[in-house]
Amino acid sequence: MDKLRQKDYFLFASAMYSQPISCSSLVEQATSPFVSFHQRLGCFHSDWHQHEWGQLIYAEKGCIHVNSRTKQILIPSGYGVWIPPDTDHEIRSTSSQTNIRSICFPVADNNGSLRQTISVFPMSTLLREMIRYTNRWNQGPVDEAQATTFLQTVQGLLPEEIDKAVIVYLPSTTHAKLLPITTYIQTHLARPINVQWLASEFGLSVRTLSRLFRQQLGTSFSGYCKIARIMRALELIELGCDNVSQVATDVGYESLATFSNNFLAICGHRPLQFIHSKRLY
Structure with a gap:
């Protein structure tokens, strides 16, 4: 089997053994005004869903695919994707190495740049470390006031990150x-x-x-x-x-x-x- 056929077979086999993830239930069951999700998932696929919160995803390892009703989007490792509030989408990966980090949180009404379109961009070192930091929120009690201030800072950084958006999507x-x-x-x-x-x-x-x-x-x-x-x-x-x-x-x-x-x-x-x-x- 030549190299290209091996890679095609790998992608097909990965899709066949993809684990289902319910993103909608993660948000619906949240007891805090945010969700922090950090996990090595391997091959997975989510349900189609939308939520009132915005979502920042960091592909730490492996490619992640995000599909909206109008776009097929690829997020390479080392890149992030911003999904605006109320955007119908699904998330999946065919990589066995997929390590995903994600935070969902309310977006200020006056922050129009975060309410427009899905954007993929190379993660800055600062934003990458900030999203990694939120993994601490899954390991014990969280000071919600402190977390809210932290996420407001993330919101302030995102427009500049989105300005670096790349066109890795197909209509x-x-x-x-x-x-x-x-x-x-x-x-x-x-x-x-x-x-x-x-x-x-x-x-x-x-x-x-x-x-x-x-x-x-x-x-x-x-x-x-x-x-x-x-x-x-x-x-x-x-x-x-x-x-x-x-x-x-x-x-x-x-x-x-x-x-x-x-x-x-x-x-x-x-x-x-x-x-x-x-x-x-």
Whole structure:
């Protein structure tokens, strides 16, 4: 079995043995005005849920996927994601090494920047240590006034963190003609994907297919493929592939320079720089 097939098998097997987690019950059963959750979960999937509190998640190890009704989002290890209040979402991971840290808390009504959209960003050292600190709240009595002040400080830091947001998400669709096409793209990223061939294969004209991508997904066909390939590259890196040339090939790039430039444009780092930075977390 070649390396790419081994990685695909690993992802499939992980999904088959995924443990269910009820995030909604964690919030509903909370006796304090916040929830602090720190656990090595491995492969898991949550229920679809929403809550009145905002949620900050830190992927300490392993990739975490967050799906909203309009986006499929990837959070690489070392990155954080902010989920605004009242956002319907689910959380999952196919990594056996997943270590997740999360805090949920009320958001001030006048903090509009934290009520807009899901954002993924590289965690600063300060915010990373602050979310780790909240694990203490699970180990004994908590001074709620002190915790509230602490979380207000976190809220004050988040807008600056969100300003560093990266585009590691794909727009979602339920469109009857487009859904099978996006599914095909995501499962054949190692192969060249030609818009002319794909349109013909699914019984559409190139013009119609291009229009569907723009109207339904808000992006071009090539833009969708670029983000899908980089997100897949991030998953492969999380699985331990640290050979940049191999990763580029496995996600369908013939040019290493193009792969590196696209990776930089989306993630803010060159692939090798990203791989090296992971060793610091």
